Amino acid sequence: METQPSTPASKGFLERFSSAVARATGSSAAFLLALATVIIWALSGPIFGYSEDWQLVINTGTTIITFLMVFLIQKAQNKESMSVQLKLNELIAATKGASNRLVSVENLTEEELAVLQQHYQTMAEITKKASDLRQSHSVEEAIKDASEKLEDESGTGHTL
Numbered sequence: 001m002e003t004q005p006s007t008p009a010s011k012g013f014l015e016r017f018s019s020a021v022a023r024a025t026g027s028s029a030a031f032l033l034a035l036a037t038v039i040i041w042a043l044s045g046p047i048f049g050y051s052e053d054w055q056l057v058i059n060t061g062t063t064i065i066t067f068l069m070v071f072l073i074q075k076a077q078n079k080e081s082m083s084v085q086l087k088l089n090e091l092i093a094a095t096k097g098a099s100n101r102l103v104s105v106e107n108l109t110e111e112e113l114a115v116l117q118q119h120y121q122t123m124a125e126i127t128k129k130a131s132d133l134r135q136s137h138s139v140e141e142a143i144k145d146a147s148e149k150l151e152d153e154s155g156t157g158h159t160l
Helices: 013-025 028-043 052-094 110-130 139-154
Strands: none
Touching (some): 013 052, 028 052, 110 139
16 A cells, blocks of 8 residues: 655644755755855854954854754654665565565664675675676576576586
């Protein structure tokens, strides 16, 4: 059963607010506004005698904005990462011959990911030696093809 994309009204206030702020702060206008603020602050230095209060204004402002932006950026990255993972999972699930063991691979530990990475690295090396690089394979098909080619070449009957 397919679900319909959520509408803006179905999103919570924080979701709508953070999305809007993330879009706005990533714009050229936001950068120009920040640049103008720093230039105005710097030019006002002689007026305020480069006082500690003058320095405190920019330090406090940038600290508060940085603190809030860290969380906003992380929220946006988490959402984007989840969206990409879901799209990749859909492609894996929908592709005949694709290995379903990679669906939700992002939930594995670093050690489990390292084992999988080594598996694919080995498979890539075997495939590079034993097959045409212009052909596309699933993991299982590539290992089977590489094993058969190595067996034919060596005549030992040894498989992967």
